[in-house]
Amino acid sequence: MEYQSKAAEIIYALSSNMVAQIYWLKSCQILSPGHRADGAIARYPDQAGVMPYFSNFAAMAMIEEPSCFPFVERYLDWYLRHLERNGTIRDYSYDSDLNFKTARPDSEDAYAGTFLSLAFHYHKKAGQTGWVKANLPDLKRVARVIINLMDRDGLTFALAGYRVKYLMDNCEAYRGLADFAELLACLGDREVSYFKAMAEAIATGIERFLWNRLNFCYYPSRTGWIRPGVNWKKFYPDAACQVFPVLYGLIEPGQERGARLYQLFNNNQTNWLTIRPPDYPWMILGLYACLHGDYSKAYEKVRYAREAYIDTKSGNWFCAEAAFFIFTCARLLQDRDKWL
16 A cells, blocks of 8 residues: 555645646746737746757657647747748847847757657647648758768768767768658658658668777767767766667667667766766656666656756756656656556
8 A cells, every 4th residue: 555655645745746847947938028828838928039950859848738739839939930041040149029140050950850850749649730731841951951961871960061970960861861750651751761761861871881890889970980988987978879879779778789878878877867966967868768677767767857956046047958857757658557
């Protein structure tokens, strides 16, 4: 009886935390002076800086709550309205009257990849085929951003003007194209095989040029023929980038490579559960633990993040961290029979 009571308490806490963070994300969506949602999702509720890469994750997390579907669609519309001619998007900063300035994005491949995954998940959860069909030309324009950044080795450059190929970005670009191909398959579009082949080319490039068989780890990046070595004690990017192939479906967590990488990460980054300000919490690691069936650590990550960041209103808690907090809570609730 005591066990059942404790399990019910944990389920209630996860559900409550998840709902609270979804509504926190809703408050990040920028309102016009007339209180009509403009659509952009800012990093924080009280600031108007918009980095679409982070906003894509925020919108994806909001899909967990059906009442948020209209908010997500407004964001999708905002993103497409603000595309550059070549399909890329810049970072935005708004004032109180919605006047804005723009800045160069941190990357172009990862922005495009995560947006395509968002569009796929929105269609999957909300069933809004009409929105997808109406915006298909623009969605294909975003997909071609990734393809235009691909080099002969299959890997994508972070930016057209910055010729570095990052493991993290390539994982997100792969997932975006793979998700987009699946979305097109749902519509019976004739270009399914093309976009699927482009996704597979990135996956092949990651395996051939970013996997280090001798040292059993991934190279964080590739610039020309140069691939930096990995210091597992260095959190970013060396250790952190190793989690991305599992997160984005390039390798399975239960297979030897995935399991060994998870063990190496835990052996070398022993304090990942208790990261605290002024560092960012890296809630993506909670989801990573869930994928490996390490639910106790994932729950501890959620609990500690609530204590160190949410309850203290830390400035290091922003929309993308809230998104992965939600993803982790959702996975813990989905798999509760496996660990509670």
